[in-house]
Amino acid sequence: MSFVPVITIDGPSASGKGTVAQRVAAALGFHYLDSGALYRLTALAAERRGLRWRDELEVAQLAGDLDVVFDGAAVLLEGDNVTEAIRSETVGIGASIVAALPAVRSALLARQHAFAEVPGLVADGRDMGSVVFPDARLKVFLTASAEARAERRCKQLSAAGEQPDLAAITADLESRDERDRSRAVAPLQQWPDALLLDTTNMGIDEAVEQVLRWWKDVLSA
Ligand SMILES: Nc1ncnc2c1ncn2[C@@H]1O[C@H](COP(=O)(O)OP(=O)(O)O)[C@@H](O)[C@H]1O
Numbered sequence: 001m002s003f004v005p006v007i008t009i010d011g012p013s014a015s016g017k018g019t020v021a022q023r024v025a026a027a028l029g030f031h032y033l034d035s036g037a038l039y040r041l042t043a044l045a046a047e048r049r050g051l052r053w054r055d056e057l058e059v060a061q062l063a064g065d066l067d068v069v070f071d072g073a074a075v076l077l078e079g080d081n082v083t084e085a086i087r088s089e090t091v092g093i094g095a096s097i098v099a100a101l102p103a104v105r106s107a108l109l110a111r112q113h114a115f116a117e118v119p120g121l122v123a124d125g126r127d128m129g130s131v132v133f134p135d136a137r138l139k140v141f142l143t144a145s146a147e148a149r150a151e152r153r154c155k156q157l158s159a160a161g162e163q164p165d166l167a168a169i170t171a172d173l174e175s176r177d178e179r180d181r182s183r184a185v186a187p188l189q190q191w192p193d194a195l196l197l198d199t200t201n202m203g204i205d206e207a208v209e210q211v212l213r214w215w216k217d218v219l220s221a
């Protein structure tokens with residue numbers, strides 16, 4: 001696996017990881033892994049089966065057996081198009097809850113490794129550089145202030161036809177970040193080998209350009 005070049009982009013919710021990772025992947029012709037989608041799919045599948053998000057063994061078994069197809073931008077769960085359903089705030093909270101269960105994380109590991117194919121992979125999440133792809137050639141920790149992230153999430157939800165409440169979104173982001181940071185397994189953290197990219201006052205283009213510059217540096221080192 002390690003001969004496939006991997007770029008990891010980890011960071012808190014709504015920092016722009018997915019947007020930047022997809023743009024970098026497109027620029028380099030690399031594959032893209034949205035690892036958060038796997039936790040979101042697990043949470044949604046559990047809800048649909050009537051399981052509680054904290055039932056570790058049942059949810060882990062479900063995660064291991066997930067029938068998922070990533071078809072371009074579309075995501076199918078057991079043949080059902082859930083592209084929008086997995087993006088709701090409720091499913092995001094569920095994802096953060098199931099993601100704290102060690103057996104669920106193990107059940108999703110092989111599926112994530114399978115994304116590392118030639119010519120390369122850009123993977124975004126919380127533990128891409130620390131646990132899933134520790135040998136990645138470039139590791140980025142992408143963040144922004146809680147205010148900037150809450151505003152971005154609100155705009156994103158409005159564009160999707162929801163009517164978000166800024167105060168509720170801010171509270172939700174903060175409690176999700178806290179859960180993701182304080183869990184025992186694979187906590188969200190900026191590890192020493194990751195380069196910090198704070199996009200509080202930076203546009204998407206600039207963030208993408210910075211990652212591509214770092215990648216050039218890696219290749220020429
Ligand atoms: N640097 C940036 N400046 C302004 N908005 C951004 C920036 N990066 C991302 N966004 C916007 O913020 C929202 C959340 O980005 P997303 O990539 O979904 O974040 P994450 O994957 O970290 O949750 C998107 O609507 C995206 O267009």
Ligand SMILES: Nc1ccn([C@H]2C[C@H](O)[C@@H](COP(=O)(O)OP(=O)(O)O)O2)c(=O)n1
Pocket residue numbers: 012013014015035036037039040092095096099100124125126127128176180
């Ligand atoms: N590699 C990952 C990716 C996501 N998670 C968990 C933690 C997050 O709260 C949820 C949802 O992740 P996702 O990246 O889709 O969430 P955001 O779009 O950043 O809000 O899943 C994780 O624990 N490890």
